[in-house]
Amino acid sequence: MGAALFAFCLLADLGAQASVASDGSAPELPGAPGFVPGILALQASGTSESRAGVAPLIPGFIPQSFVAEILIPRLALELRNPDLVFAAWYSPRIFWEYPNPSSLAGQLPNASAGSSQALAPAPASEPLILHTFGLALDARTSRSVRLTAAAGGSIGEPDYTTLPQVLGTGQATLPPVVELAAASGQAGVVATLSKRWQVSLAAQGSHWQWLDIPAGLAPGTVTSQTSASAEPAAAFRLTARDTLGFGTAVGWVSYSTGNGAFIVTPAATWKRHLDRDTDLNLRLGLTYAHLLGSLPPGALPVFGTSETQAVAPVGSAEIILRLARYDQIVFLGRAFAGVDFYFDPVLGTGQPRGSATAELTAVLVPSWTVSLRGDFATILEDVPFPPGGTPPDETAFSLTLAVRRRVTENFYAELGGKWANRGPTLDTPDFRFDQLQLWAYLSLIGTTRPIPRPALPRE
Numbered sequence: 001m002g003a004a005l006f007a008f009c010l011l012a013d014l015g016a017q018a019s020v021a022s023d024g025s026a027p028e029l030p031g032a033p034g035f036v037p038g039i040l041a042l043q044a045s046g047t048s049e050s051r052a053g054v055a056p057l058i059p060g061f062i063p064q065s066f067v068a069e070i071l072i073p074r075l076a077l078e079l080r081n082p083d084l085v086f087a088a089w090y091s092p093r094i095f096w097e098y099p100n101p102s103s104l105a106g107q108l109p110n111a112s113a114g115s116s117q118a119l120a121p122a123p124a125s126e127p128l129i130l131h132t133f134g135l136a137l138d139a140r141t142s143r144s145v146r147l148t149a150a151a152g153g154s155i156g157e158p159d160y161t162t163l164p165q166v167l168g169t170g171q172a173t174l175p176p177v178v179e180l181a182a183a184s185g186q187a188g189v190v191a192t193l194s195k196r197w198q199v200s201l202a203a204q205g206s207h208w209q210w211l212d213i214p215a216g217l218a219p220g221t222v223t224s225q226t227s228a229s230a231e232p233a234a235a236f237r238l239t240a241r242d243t244l245g246f247g248t249a250v251g252w253v254s255y256s257t258g259n260g261a262f263i264v265t266p267a268a269t270w271k272r273h274l275d276r277d278t279d280l281n282l283r284l285g286l287t288y289a290h291l292l293g294s295l296p297p298g299a300l301p302v303f304g305t306s307e308t309q310a311v312a313p314v315g316s317a318e319i320i321l322r323l324a325r326y327d328q329i330v331f332l333g334r335a336f337a338g339v340d341f342y343f344d345p346v347l348g349t350g351q352p353r354g355s356a357t358a359e360l361t362a363v364l365v366p367s368w369t370v371s372l373r374g375d376f377a378t379i380l381e382d383v384p385f386p387p388g389g390t391p392p393d394e395t396a397f398s399l400t401l402a403v404r405r406r407v408t409e410n411f412y413a414e415l416g417g418k419w420a421n422r423g424p425t426l427d428t429p430d431f432r433f434d435q436l437q438l439w440a441y442l443s444l445i446g447t448t449r450p451i452p453r454p455a456l457p458r459e
Contacts, residue, residue, distance in 0.1 A: 039080045045447035047072040053417075053439020056160050057097065059174035063436040068097040068159075088135040095128040095159050128157040144192040153183030155211075161418075161437065164396075167208060170355050170377035172396040172422050173346045175210060175222075182208040196237045200247075203230040208345055220298025224256040225345040229263070245269040252292065255348045259293035259302060263341070265314060277322040284315040287341035289350055300349050304381050312352045314340050328365040334358070339380070347392055352380040366453045367406045374399045379425055391424035393435065409450040414443040 049070040056063050076089035134152030141147060156179065158166055163174045166182045184206035192198050205228040213223050229251025237243050246268050254260035267285025274280055291308040295301060303310040316338025323331040335358050342353035355377040362370040379394040398420035406412045417440040421433035 039078075041078050041080075041449075043076040043078055043447070043449045045074045045445060045449075047074075047443055047445045049441055049443040051439050051441045053437070055437040055439060056435050057099070059160060059163070059176050059435070064099070066097055066099065066439075068095065070095050083140045085138045086136070088133075090131070090133045093130040093132060093156075093162070095130070095157075095162075097128075097159065128159050130154050130156040130158050130162060146190045147188070148190075149185070149187040151183070151185035153181070155181040167345055169375060170342075170353070170396060171345065172377065172379075172393040173344065174393070174422075175346050177210050177212065179211040180209060181211055182206075198235045198237075200233050200235070201230070202233070204228070218298060220257060220296055220300070220348075222255050222257060222299075222346055222348040225253065225343070225348075227251065227253040227343065235269075241273040243269075243271040245271070253343045253350075254292070257296045257299045257348055259291065259295055259299070259348070261292055261302060261343065261350055262290045263343075264288045265341070267314065279320045281318040281320075282316070283338070285313070287312050287314050289341060300347055301384060302348065302350050304349060304351055304383055310341075310350065312339075312341050314338075314352075316340075323360075330363050332359075332361045332363070342379070347383065349383055351383065351394075354378055354380050363454045369402075369404045369454050371402050371404075372400070382425055382427070391428050393422040394425045395433075396420070396422045398437075406451055406453060410448065411444075411446045412451055414441075414445070416441055416443075 047070070049072070051068040051070070052066070054063050054065055057066065071094045072091055074089060074091035076087055079086045132152070132154040135150070137147070137149040139147045154166055158177075158180065160174070163177075164171050166180070167174070184204070186202065186204035188200060188202040190198060190200045205226075207226045208224060210223040217223070229249050231247050231249035233245055233247025235243055235245040246266075248264065248266040250265075251263050252260060253263065265285055265287045267283055270282045272280045272282075287310075289303070289310045291302055316336065318334070318336045318338075320334050321332070323333045325331070335356075337354075337356045339352055339354050341350060343350045355375075357373070357375050359371065359373045361372075362368075364370070374397070376397040377395070383392060383394060398418060400416065400418045402414055402416035404412060404414045418437055420435075420437040422435035423431060423433040425431075
């Protein structure tokens with residue numbers, strides 16, 4: 001695998017030499033006076049990652065020991081000038097694992113109701129390939145107006161550890177899919193009206209689809225979700241340290257079962273710069289959700305009851321700070337806790353969800369970065385399930401550690417590990433986590449674009 005990575009990076013370097021560049025002296029484009037073409041560059045990278053540890057091979061199955069190898073080539077096209085940055089990229093994720101998930105075919109899953117229809121994956125001789133792609137745009141149409149947009153997606157065969165990245169970091173119940181497609185996008189415009197006032201409009205949408213739906217799937221099983229929302233907002237700079245904001249998000253969500261919901265969430269925000277090293281962000285609001293369509297046979301009640309509407313408070317608190325600095329080492333921290341109204345893309349339910357995140361990063365100039373992150377999420381209300389069935393996974397936590405070393409300007413290595421698990425709601429009788437992940441990894445990354453040295457934050 002190391003030889004493959006070296007060959008890929010060598011070919012990428014040759015491709016990057018064909019990049020086209022122009023400076024400000026280039027002739028203006030017709031119909032676009034003052035436009036600077038900027039720099040058009042082809043960037044490429046390759047990652048080789050080795051893993052070993054314990055994890056389920058398919059959602060709902062008993063965790064077991066495994067070894068895995070991952071190869072991730074990536075090709076990107078970037079356009080940059082003073083007022084515009086655009087990037088588009090494509091990256092296949094090639095995943096080998098032993099034992100192969102197909103060795104579990106015919107066994108019964110032990111965990112969630114969402115995993116009760118386990119499938120037989122691809123033959124053991126074939127790797128799992130997940131094609132991923134994305135684009136991003138950041139443009140200034142004037143000194144006071146900024147446009148941003150980003151979109152991404154994936155299609156193919158994700159392994160167990162990749163499913164939460166496709167469906168959402170806090171997603172607890174994972175579908176036993178072998179092949180799926182997912183896409184999401186967001187766009188926004190921000191206009192500065194004065195030194196104190198700023199208005200914005202943000203929109204986002206997402207979709208996921210189970211591609212290899214088996215015959216005889218249980219009635220009411222969710223095989224796709226589509227959602228979209230838009231949020232106009234305004235912010236007022238009250239003092240040099242305080243900014244107040246208010247916005248209302250309006251959206252809808254739809255499931256393959258034919259039902260969905262209309263959602264309205266007005267919320268107020270307060271951002272305060274406590275001191276040179278600390279920022280505090282608070283948000284408080286209310287979500288109103290109204291059921292759309294009718295509940296199909298076998299599906300879980302959208303709001304956990306037979307009600308056609310739900311109202312719940314939402315809010316969050318976040319603190320970002322520089323903890324300490326010693327010579328060429330700085331410690332950065334972030335803590336977040338909040339409650340939102342979460343529409344589960346797998347179960348097809350809408351429930352209040354609590355979540356928390358804590359991050360600690362140490363930057364050791366000029367070559368080292370060490371980060372530790374913990375995530376936790378759980379549904380705050382019971383989700384009904386069929387009598388005699390197993391409660392679905394509604395609680396998930398993870399703890400990740402990564403140590404990165406910049407070896408050269410085009411090559412770096414990363415060593416780390418992950419501890420994670422899933423289980424039902426915390427008040428479930430005989431509660432237990434049953435989807436243990438505990439594994440370590442080593443990644444080697446080569447890129448045609450010089451990697452910036454770790455730097456200390458500005459004073």
